[in-house]
Amino acid sequence: MRTDSIFYRLFQLLPSSFFELIGREPAEADAYQFTSVEIKQLAFRLDGLFCPIDEEPAHPIYFVEIQFYRDPDFYFRLFGEIFLYLSQYKPKTNPWHTVVIYPARIFEVEQTLQFGELFTSQRVTRVYLNELETAENSLGLGMLKLIVESEESAGEQARRLVSQTRQQLTDESRQQDILQLIETIIIYKLPQLSLEEIEQMLGLSDFKQTRVYQEAKQEGVEEGKQIGKLEVLRRMLQLGSSLEFIAEALNLPVEEVRKLAEESQP
DSSP: OOHHHHHHHHHHHOTHHHHHHTTSOGGGGGGEEEEOOEETTTTEEOSEEEEESSOOTTSOEEEEEEOOSOOTTHHHHHHHHHHHHHHHHOOSSOOEEEEEEESSGGGOOOOHHHHHHHHHSSSEEEEEGGGOOOOTTOHHHHHHHHHHOOHHHHHHHHHHHHHHHHHHOOOHHHHHHHHHHHHHHHHHHOTTSOHHHHHHHHTOTTGGGSHHHHHHHHHHHHHHHHHOHHHHHHHHHHTTOOHHHHHHHHTOOHHHHHHHHHHTOO
16 A cells, blocks of 8 residues: 555645544644655655644644654654754744654664664654554544554445545535545555445445536546646645546546556656
């Protein structure tokens, strides 16, 4: 699963889910803008950054990193990127905090010799999704748990989230974005199923016939005519869209989309 883009899209759509994840009030998301920032010269890119929209010291800068494999050099790279960011952007009033999201504790590779004091400080929070306890009514935390859900129970959990999305979100466009993201997660978790089987499992067949979905699909087609299908594909991949959804939106065979996706990689 392309986890970075999934998390990026989720935190864009539901920024409150990040603050719930670290035990803060969801309303704190209103004071932040979520983005991804490239550190100049060395071309490092932080997975995500919750940057305060004001200079209130009570609102720290949150660096977000997604780590889904064991990497002995991870913390050397992470703290190097953070301090390079601080050196380049020089925030004067907002303190910093970093949140590392792991699928499970087994992927953690601590470097206590060099960074032990940071781990025991208030600067670093580590989250293990398989240990996450979620409230039943929290859509954002439910989607975070879905990412690490077992194949056996992922379908049932996704159906609950689909129902929850339809109940909690009244804005049709926002509802469509969340439903598409749930579908994308399941497509990557259950690659043996066809797109039609997944739509049927999640009860999304009727959703694909709605005006909002059809307009979004047509928007993709028209945009492709104007600026080129490759650029649209890059944008949709960054948003976490599945190859199947992109193929449908651009009226292209899935294999052609897969080939274009490979060619678009740097």
